Amino acid sequence: MKPIKLGLIGDNILTSSAPAFHRLAAQQHGIALTYDLLIPKTLGYTFEETVICARDNGFHALNITLPYKELAFELATIQNPKILALGAVNTVIFNSAGLAGHNTDYTGFQKSYRAARGEKPAGAVLLIGAGGVGRSIAFALCQLGVSRLEIHDEDTTKSARLAAEINRLKPGLAQQASVQAAVQVDAVVNGTPMGMYGYEGLPIEAQYFPDYCEWAFDAVYQPVETPFKKLAQKKGAQFISGFELFFNQGVDAFQHFTGLKIMDEAELR
Numbered sequence: 001m002k003p004i005k006l007g008l009i010g011d012n013i014l015t016s017s018a019p020a021f022h023r024l025a026a027q028q029h030g031i032a033l034t035y036d037l038l039i040p041k042t043l044g045y046t047f048e049e050t051v052i053c054a055r056d057n058g059f060h061a062l063n064i065t066l067p068y069k070e071l072a073f074e075l076a077t078i079q080n081p082k083i084l085a086l087g088a089v090n091t092v093i094f095n096s097a098g099l100a101g102h103n104t105d106y107t108g109f110q111k112s113y114r115a116a117r118g119e120k121p122a123g124a125v126l127l128i129g130a131g132g133v134g135r136s137i138a139f140a141l142c143q144l145g146v147s148r149l150e151i152h153d154e155d156t157t158k159s160a161r162l163a164a165e166i167n168r169l170k171p172g173l174a175q176q177a178s179v180q181a182a183v184q185v186d187a188v189v190n191g192t193p194m195g196m197y198g199y200e201g202l203p204i205e206a207q208y209f210p211d212y213c214e215w216a217f218d219a220v221y222q223p224v225e226t227p228f229k230k231l232a233q234k235k236g237a238q239f240i241s242g243f244e245l246f247f248n249q250g251v252d253a254f255q256h257f258t259g260l261k262i263m264d265e266a267e268l269r
Contacts, residue, residue: 003032005058006257009050009072010065012198013037015222018063018250021268025254028263038062047071051092051099061093061257066193069105069132076101085169086139088132091253102256105136108249109217113144115248116215116240121145123186123214126177128203130158133219134191138162141189142170150177150185179204183211188232190218195226202227213237221246 004026008018019035026033040050047068054062064072069088076092078084078101089101113122122144127134130153141149149166151174153159159176166174188210194203195218209231216232221242232239247269251262262268 003034004060004258005034005036006061006063007036007038007054007059008063008065009038009040009047009054009068011039011041011067012193012196013039013065015197016065017222017246021247021250022254022257024268025250025262026258028267029258029260031258031260033258040068048075051075055094055099059094061091063253064090064092064132066133067131070135073101075099078102082106082139085165086135087165088135090132090136090249091256093256102253103136104249104252104256105133105245106140107252108245108247109137109140110143111248111251112240112244113140113217115244116238121147124148124150124184125187125189126150126152126179126185126204127189127191128152128179129191129219130155130162131191135162137189137191137217137219138166138174139169142166142173146173148185149174151175152177152179179208183208185210186214188213188216188237190216190220190228193220195223195228196220197222202231204228204231206231209235211235215240217245218242219245 022035069090072089076089076099083103086103089103090105091102093100122141125146151159151163163174190203192203193199194201215238217240218228219242220226
């Protein structure tokens with residue numbers, strides 16, 4: 001039996017833990033699996049050319065990360081109406097019809113939140129970042145009891161578009177915001193790459209982080225100890241690590257890729 005051939009497309013992925021995660025998950029089932037890192041700029045390709053190259057070289061499926069999740073959405077066919085509303089995908093599978101798109105950031109964030117906070121409502125949230133992962137988190141928060149969603153992005157076109165789309169789902173829930181709005185929220189969510197390797201710094205200046213904050217989430221998981229995590233914990237917030245999102249979205253992606261559930265999740269942590 002030929003190995004299942006997988007890959008990850010992204011720009012800043014050389015330290016990604018995804019290859020080891022999926023190879024070990026496959027070993028639990030005794031199946032052969034390869035997982036390669038595909039960086040369009042290194043290959044000299046556009047994102048779409050990289051996807052085509054992967055298809056032509058026998059890849060079964062791909063994970064997609066920064067900054068290509070919205071571009072992947074444009075290429076993929078999406079059957080799930082909830083995922084269709086997100087405008088971003090992070091998991092694509094080649095099939096006879098082309099490219100099937102899924103979003104395990106959306107499901108992975110919900111699992112991560114519930115594991116940390118149970119049935120507690122998300123409350124009023126400042127979301128920093130309206131790109132691929134930010135969009136997924138925003139729609140996930142709509143399933144988690146968010147009472148108000150303030151959305152900030154340096155690209156105001158993105159934040160305005162995301163707020164409008166959320167409001168079509170839940171009228172009046174979302175609005176564009178500046179980071180200064182954090183003083184009025186229950187939670188701060190970093191949906192940007194700020195703090196990861198190659199993107200040093202904070203997504204919000206320390207002076208604007210609320211003095212009282214119930215919880216905070218950082219989409220960054222490499223490194224695990226980010227400046228945002230340190231700031232949130234210093235302020236007394238319950239912190240949910242980006243590693244939890246990485247892990248839970250990976251669990252869901254593996255099932256999409258193989259049709260199999262991971263046998264021992266604890267072994268992969």
